[in-house]
Amino acid sequence: MFFHVQRMLNEITPDEPDPAAANALQEVLGGQFGEMRTMFQYLFQSFNFRGPTAKPFRDLLYGVGTEEIGHVELIASTIAQLVDGSPRYQGKKTDPIDQPGAGGATPLDLALDHSNIHHYLVGAQGALPVDAQGDPWTGKYVYDSGNLPLNLLYNLMLESTGRLQKCRLYEMTDNKTARSTLSYLIVRDQAHENAYAKALEALGVKWNKLLPIPKTNAERFPEVAKLVEQGLQSKQYTFSLDQLNEAGKVFQGASPSNDGTTLSTEQAPEGVPFPGIAVERPEEFGPGLDPELLALVQATAEMEIAEAGQPIWGPANGNGSGDGKGVLGKIKDAITP
Amino acid sequence: MFFHVQRMLNEITPDEPDPAAANALQEVLGGQFGEMRTMFQYLFQSFNFRGPTAKPFRDLLYGVGTEEIGHVELIASTIAQLVDGSPRYQGKKTDPIDQPGAGGATPLDLALDHSNIHHYLVGAQGALPVDAQGDPWTGKYVYDSGNLPLNLLYNLMLESTGRLQKCRLYEMTDNKTARSTLSYLIVRDQAHENAYAKALEALGVKWNKLLPIPKTNAERFPEVAKLVEQGLQSKQYTFSLDQLNEAGKVFQGASPSNDGTTLSTEQAPEGVPFPGIAVERPEEFGPGLDPELLALVQATAEMEIAEAGQPIWGPANGNGSGDGKGVLGKIKDAITP
Amino acid sequence: MFFHVQRMLNEITPDEPDPAAANALQEVLGGQFGEMRTMFQYLFQSFNFRGPTAKPFRDLLYGVGTEEIGHVELIASTIAQLVDGSPRYQGKKTDPIDQPGAGGATPLDLALDHSNIHHYLVGAQGALPVDAQGDPWTGKYVYDSGNLPLNLLYNLMLESTGRLQKCRLYEMTDNKTARSTLSYLIVRDQAHENAYAKALEALGVKWNKLLPIPKTNAERFPEVAKLVEQGLQSKQYTFSLDQLNEAGKVFQGASPSNDGTTLSTEQAPEGVPFPGIAVERPEEFGPGLDPELLALVQATAEMEIAEAGQPIWGPANGNGSGDGKGVLGKIKDAITP
Amino acid sequence: MFFHVQRMLNEITPDEPDPAAANALQEVLGGQFGEMRTMFQYLFQSFNFRGPTAKPFRDLLYGVGTEEIGHVELIASTIAQLVDGSPRYQGKKTDPIDQPGAGGATPLDLALDHSNIHHYLVGAQGALPVDAQGDPWTGKYVYDSGNLPLNLLYNLMLESTGRLQKCRLYEMTDNKTARSTLSYLIVRDQAHENAYAKALEALGVKWNKLLPIPKTNAERFPEVAKLVEQGLQSKQYTFSLDQLNEAGKVFQGASPSNDGTTLSTEQAPEGVPFPGIAVERPEEFGPGLDPELLALVQATAEMEIAEAGQPIWGPANGNGSGDGKGVLGKIKDAITP
Amino acid sequence: MFFHVQRMLNEITPDEPDPAAANALQEVLGGQFGEMRTMFQYLFQSFNFRGPTAKPFRDLLYGVGTEEIGHVELIASTIAQLVDGSPRYQGKKTDPIDQPGAGGATPLDLALDHSNIHHYLVGAQGALPVDAQGDPWTGKYVYDSGNLPLNLLYNLMLESTGRLQKCRLYEMTDNKTARSTLSYLIVRDQAHENAYAKALEALGVKWNKLLPIPKTNAERFPEVAKLVEQGLQSKQYTFSLDQLNEAGKVFQGASPSNDGTTLSTEQAPEGVPFPGIAVERPEEFGPGLDPELLALVQATAEMEIAEAGQPIWGPANGNGSGDGKGVLGKIKDAITP
């Protein structure tokens, strides 16, 4: 069972719209080595896990898999922000954007020559579940052999390849919006490299000088260096609401990256407040509400919610259970000794 | 940002292994109208949402999308349970399963003639991100036009089609494991039908006698009838940890299904404890630990976790923040007026 | 511009339902060498045709392409008829089909072990745009190099391969429904082989003993022999409503199949009346109308059509034009010298 | 059974070649919501239709499906016209186009940097069965659940999405060739929206202010406004040659688009004469006839056609039947009471 | 530049036809972890290799890649042998196979219910470039990150996964034809595991007890045990005709599999003579030569080859060079110091 909070894992730095950078970042979202893949690979390995005595390894997979859902949210939101408003990309203003088609205006002509036309034609300047070539994500990417050593080897290679691609992407664009998310993910990918490398160390492997892959020098990437100083590459989060996740038994001790740090586990990062909801784009007919429909929507938005459930830390009052404890209160009871 | 608890949304009733039923259920997991698709369709529509005044509609999408991640977990776990141990399917015992290949034994010969050979050959008797024909899930399934009325129409049709397929699957197998999960999802799909139909009612549409689709009589499906009596088809969950989700403004009032119920919103269902971790399958070399590797794994499992983060309801002590509040405590501060 | 008449190109002989034969026939519909492919290959070659002096070759492509749409209709209808009612396949009656799910009934359990489960799960016992392996038809199949000799060579090979596969299918099943359509298509494919071989003869090639491919002896296939006696393998239809199609300039003279026949062109075969509309399948929720919706549908069916256009041979009275000639009358005027 | 006339549904306005616009229009041809998909979706729903009492709904699907074949022809021809001669795009003349490769000439260098290289490399400046990203059309797009209300809901959403994409395309290019076809299809898509919306009204739904989707103001699109004035958005064609199509029983009464018009049915539009056959492109080796082969082709073109079938309105004289009535005359006899 | 000899790497033991085993073996040929993939993965990594000082690593890839072409030949030939004649599978003789279609005979009816119908319908009882689910091999499988440590990690995982799947296949069938090839490949995959593991040892990694993966006990697989006794798991072949391949610098020293063996390099195994060419299958129209065509073919087969090149060890006499040395003689001259 999964929960959500309206907070983003890392701040998305504002900058100009940049459809080319947005398209490149699609690889990180829907590519063969992107976050949709890591997410489902670890979750399927968790669902199908074998070996009751190896629970800490299963929980490690569950924790990283849950973090990856948040990565999908972060990168999709970054792409959406980069494409949003891109008809005004590089100060272009030839057409009256508010009047699509009027008098021969072509506010979306940028779509013909830049990146992925589907960003403007199929979606309305938002993220797509595809890679930087426009190829859709496929379940064929997901690897779960059912053999623990093989899964760990694959996962180590997968995180390293993801990190390699993000380093290359960093060198393709200096858009601040793109780089803020790329830098965060470069560091988190290294944390996940460490996680799987450490799990293989528990099975006897010694990595010596091989890690991290790629061999990067964080000083070359200033935004990355800042996060490395905070030690984000050596922390693992469980993203678990209960006390049952045992990933910390694997993710501990000296870092396999040979950077002198010690691995440690926490529940979750603080994150930052959600960005505001994107504005209407009339040239896209999105969301496509005319004044009459808009009035109906606003009437809904101004309602009071009498029926909504209580938050988990407020006074528990009967949502879903009838005993004044709330759902998660009952979970707590169930698992507390 | 997403969180996880080690609880399952609904109980998976035990029964005999049944690889044919498992394969059929793959459609519900990785098919064109399965749960991986609903999950990503609603999440992408959330990430890319336009219209600041339409937040309750966005939050409805976020809530259903988050529930669908739990559906993916539920259905994948159901499939894994149905395939697990299926070399002994229907009491078959011709080969010594514990000694694959020994003396000409063929413990996996069942894989040649039943359902999807990949369940035994690529995976180790677990779930796959594919449909009942073995075709992998693809990002092409995800629909997000950026136009709110179209998205709602599609989502209504999608939930109805998903429910139609689950009703057909119910008629294909009487395996109790399969039917327990199918019945739960038939009812939840109706709740989601109601959600999108209600959102379209807010835009002026009157459904009259059209819903629900398909026109089923719950009495025909005893397990479904039981859940309908509990009113599960008329409840929406936010699966949100904060007070920010406003889906309840949309999901309220009389049910569009014309069954006399009133729609209401809660935080989350209680769920049930996680099933145990699946045992080793030597014929699959899964997880593939020989005695030496097993000893190393057990040493890890017996460690103490000193570094693990505190649960959210325990005494908050500085995980990730340094002020004794814990991460979610800070979230609470941030959003409480 | 295309037109339709509610007549079938050949009679579909009734026989028992047979989902295995139906699935095999999917290759002929949606396979790499099936009718959806021939149809679109010839139509795209027509749309993109180059060479004003080569119009008879273009018109040949248009005519065969238009016939193939009718082949798609014929084969899809054949498949639908073969799957329809197949829960009673081979006299099976264990479950009360009219009461899906009631009391544990599993009227669709046949779907788990036979052929393509999507025939029952995604469709409601009907044809699908896929091949016999369940793979969807793809635009990648369509070949149009823009080079006339290459297109003709490919088309000759394509028709011969299609005919080869139909001969193999004939040997896979003796279901009369399947064989009636297969036999008709074996003969028409030979007519199309002749068409492209003749077009290449016009470019100088001599085939000597190579054709037809495969080398079949119609006597081995009794239903085929009957149609060959009628000379159907040596006739080409234009399926054209106007006098503009010049395919007959290519399709004439001695048959390249060396069977002593002479090629000739006609407008269209007579065909047979449409089969009735298939009945409801409650186990599929198809068409899924409950009594209330059914009543609404019937009210529509009993209406008078005051507005409908006039048929082309009736007294023309102003539909769409206002001059009493009817649409096709005007077309005639436009093109008659 | 299907027929063809060498007339185009709407005039394709001449303008400069424009490969970028051509590529964008591929979405309308071979995209997920393009005309190849609508065509096959409605035809498969027709072939597999269930419910003898719902014939008018079946016939509505057949009529729209047949119209869509003509749309495929129209849009493919438009794309072919837009790519044809595009080496001279924007007046470019650097290379001697008539002498490919001579002296280092690169008449096709445009293909390297613009749109879809396959337009020049795989095809010879013609249309392809792919979308604007170059992805091939796939049978997976076709939706036929076998459940009538679901099919109608999907079809309504499909037409609205197709129309949404065409409106966006209109804003991407002001090429007159592209806009003439886009405008025609925007209006016809609305007619089809009306068709499915009306069919759902027959099942009890009230749309109120929701339609049309997207909410466009035809005045913004001058070419569209002109066609709307002619009422093309409120007319349905049967494209049927016999009296059997009953679509008019559904498509009648007030338009669901709330524009004050009344829906009506006709047999077919008049259309316009076919454009001429495209000229040779030596840089593409298309059609690739050297003087010797050309002479052979011309000899064929100059033949008399003695064997061709008679047109349907001429003196019927025995084509295929022997009784002086002609094929369609016999069809008439067969179906006239 | 590549060469071929008409010898097979290992003997294919004769046994009954077995289409189910044949289909399972398709995974090893055209599956995600099959031999077509290993072959192209290593060859592409060779073609794109970076790092002039790392030539021995490049040559290792070239050598294994070249061996894999022979594996593709071996496994395809094994599958072809297993499907060939399978209408007589399990002694079945109901239909007169020599007279397809005659008198209602259905010699290919087996194809409807067993494994992959394409083995009989698309091919003529031969191997296909697809996996055991019938999915075609795709270039997306090929991994070449351009980063040497990542490529080596992936290759190690890939060989181990391939070997895992072959061990599972061994347990699915006891057909001797299938097992002879599977056993050979299980041992060669271990040799390749050793190759990549050793290359990573050269980069500092210590594997301790992790390898081989999967942890198999060769005694369980008698045919494997026999080959292991010959030390085939510890030998690497260069399959190189010149002295330039330096793979032996990497593949030497103690085996990473901890089995006490020492790694060594040779040019190539001896192999066994080619099996005879498969006989005609009239039910498949393969090769489809009637008496007249057969006579033409035989006339060709009886010709003398006056023009054929000389073998490399015979008296060199000017083929392609004019100096009496032969092509490879010149190669020798070019590279001999």
Add this chain to the structure above:
Amino acid sequence: MFFHVQRMLNEITPDEPDPAAANALQEVLGGQFGEMRTMFQYLFQSFNFRGPTAKPFRDLLYGVGTEEIGHVELIASTIAQLVDGSPRYQGKKTDPIDQPGAGGATPLDLALDHSNIHHYLVGAQGALPVDAQGDPWTGKYVYDSGNLPLNLLYNLMLESTGRLQKCRLYEMTDNKTARSTLSYLIVRDQAHENAYAKALEALGVKWNKLLPIPKTNAERFPEVAKLVEQGLQSKQYTFSLDQLNEAGKVFQGASPSNDGTTLSTEQAPEGVPFPGIAVERPEEFGPGLDPELLALVQATAEMEIAEAGQPIWGPANGNGSGDGKGVLGKIKDAITP
């Protein structure tokens, strides 16, 4: 069994890097009518060949198939050379390439707007198994009907289409690197056209004026003219190390291209020495060795190879056999009468 020599079939002329030309050439490598396809099509037709009396036809397929592996090597190496160093394409020098990411440098920004971003992001400036649209090669391309006349017809069409595309590519770029390989392949494709046309002549067909397709005049392509003068279009190579290949019985006599030449067979062309190994690209982290890892690699490169197999022409000393003859010596013994 296959062998390799470190020689290239034709020289790759040096020129500037040119990523657009590289991308266009991908069609020839991984496209539907590219060399990966011809290679596997002929090899599968060889593996599955039926008809013991038709061995010369089988051997022809084996020989061409083996040559195509070398074509894959040639074209992949050409692409790798064209992309390598392309950040400096057209003299561009804005960013310090040796310091990726440092100080905001974006050495890979070219990747955002040119051709296939995967050349820089997934690979490290190397060839990919995809076509010019970035679509991966697929096993669906491979055609083997099992019917000899059909296979020959398809192969003739395939070679002609491949040659057509290469002629078009020649007109797209004047980069010398690209044109050197294209010209060589245009001539070799004609040789293969001749091979299959001749095989069909053996079955009775007369081609008259149809061949070659496309009708090109070699004088338009100077590099091609040079190779045609050497008669490369009329030579077939066996690429066979033994005396068993009988392709020469088919490939002899007057050329079907009507150019007055006589067909002849040889063992192999001489080829040219391998190009050097590509240098490190730090902006790609390829091969990604830091000084410590580099030192380890160099230690390996400096080793002596004591264990390596002997070359085939050196003193045979027991590799793999123990009798002092060497592997190929034994092959020779085995097949010499």
